[in-house]
């Protein structure tokens with residue numbers, strides 16, 4: 151790159167939001183530079199390949215029902231393998247399957263019998279079924295209507311008793327939202343629940359990082375610069391840490407919440423939730439299931455034999471077990487987690503090898519109720535921001551926020567077109583993406 155570059159728009163950060171924003175702006179005919187500080191795209195969606203393992207940077211599932219995903223991602227090319235729908239709840243010495251009766255009707259009766267045998271009330275199971283039916287079938291605008299409650303309040307409103315929520319749903323949801331109190335926006339909860347019921351939770355053959363790489367591969371050549379950290383915004387663009395300057399008519403900051411605030415000090419502080427994921431190699435799979443095993447009354451969030459789901463995650467003859475713990479776990483907590491894994495899988499973990507540990511301090515931005523599902527990207531003329539912290543803490547939220555930023559940049563640049571230099575191609579507004587969050 152020469153010392154100074156001129157483009158229409160510079161996008162800072164090649165996570166899902168920045169990739170979506172850059173793609174839409176390029177599609178509209180703008181000259182775009184997407185600057186990424188690290189050596190790969192994807193931000194929080196990243197994977198390593200090491201010694202035959204695929205190691206995602208934190209256990210993460212890919213949801214095929216997200217509207218933005220359906221619109222942008224070539225799902226077949228990812229060679230996805232699905233988890234079994236629902237989850238298995240480990241409660242004391244019981245393992246209770248929470249099945250999706252619409253997909254596995256044959257498993258409904260034993261599952262309900264197990265739940266009733268564990269002391270759960272038929273009334274709560276009926277309320278859960280009614281809520282799930284509504285979330286699955288109702289149009290998203292209905293789920294977004296009315297005042298936003300916390301997830302706990304929303305569950306109460308759906309007729310679910312607190313004791314049932316604490317026993318059955320909270321252990322699963324704290325692994326989704328990474329907060330135990332269920333203070334997260336209830337609207338966001340219903341949209342996430344909907345997308346889980348309507349889609350499949352999957353793992354791509356080459357790891358979760360294959361998703362952003364696919365989006366990056368579609369960008370016009372020369373759009374993406376890796377190892378290009380932005381130090382600060384300037385009056386007419388950005389200055390990079392390596393001394394280069396980029397002049398642009400618009401700047402979109404698509405960094406995570408803290409990095410975005412470092413570049414845009416007027417942004418409000420967004421609290422974030424942390425998670426730790428430990429990947430273990432086991433000489434054989436400790437159980438045959440392709441399910442998420444949720445720790446109902448222990449220190450873990452959940453665990454899964456990911457190589458049962460996606461065999462490419464481990465070399466032949468070995469199993470890969472991925473386990474999430476709340477917060478930033480220290481060595482003592484990891485050792486305790488290994489003991490707990492032995493209880494959960496009812497096997498010895500002595501021969502297991504810890505292959506990798508990912509501690510993600512800023513895994514998810516907090517989104518307590520009331521939470522706006524989508525916010526404008528505009529901060530000042532020519533300055534925009536996007537990312538999951540501006541929408542919902544999810545892949546859908548990040549992509550939708552990036553799409554919204556692209557629409558707003560295009561709108562603003564088109565309005566000031568007369569002042570801009572003549573262009574060969576007229577800027578075309580991208581088709582409005584479904585911004586349903588969740």
Ligand SMILES: Cc1cc2nc3c(=O)[nH]c(=O)nc-3n(C[C@H](O)[C@H](O)[C@H](O)COP(=O)(O)OP(=O)(O)OC[C@H]3O[C@@H](n4cnc5c(N)ncnc54)[C@H](O)[C@@H]3O)c2cc1C
Nearest residue numbers: 163165166167187193194208211380405406537538544545
């Ligand atoms: C462990 C874990 C599990 C998750 N599980 C799920 C899940 O199951 N389902 C789901 O929907 N979501 C999940 N998420 C959330 C999802 O991954 C994020 O919401 C989404 O990836 C955020 O994308 P983003 O583009 O907003 O931000 P980021 O991914 O944070 O991308 C920001 C990018 O900006 C770059 N950057 C920062 N500062 C600069 C700078 N100054 N100059 C240049 N570049 C810069 C960063 O390097 C990064 O690449 C999970 C997240 C984690 C961490």
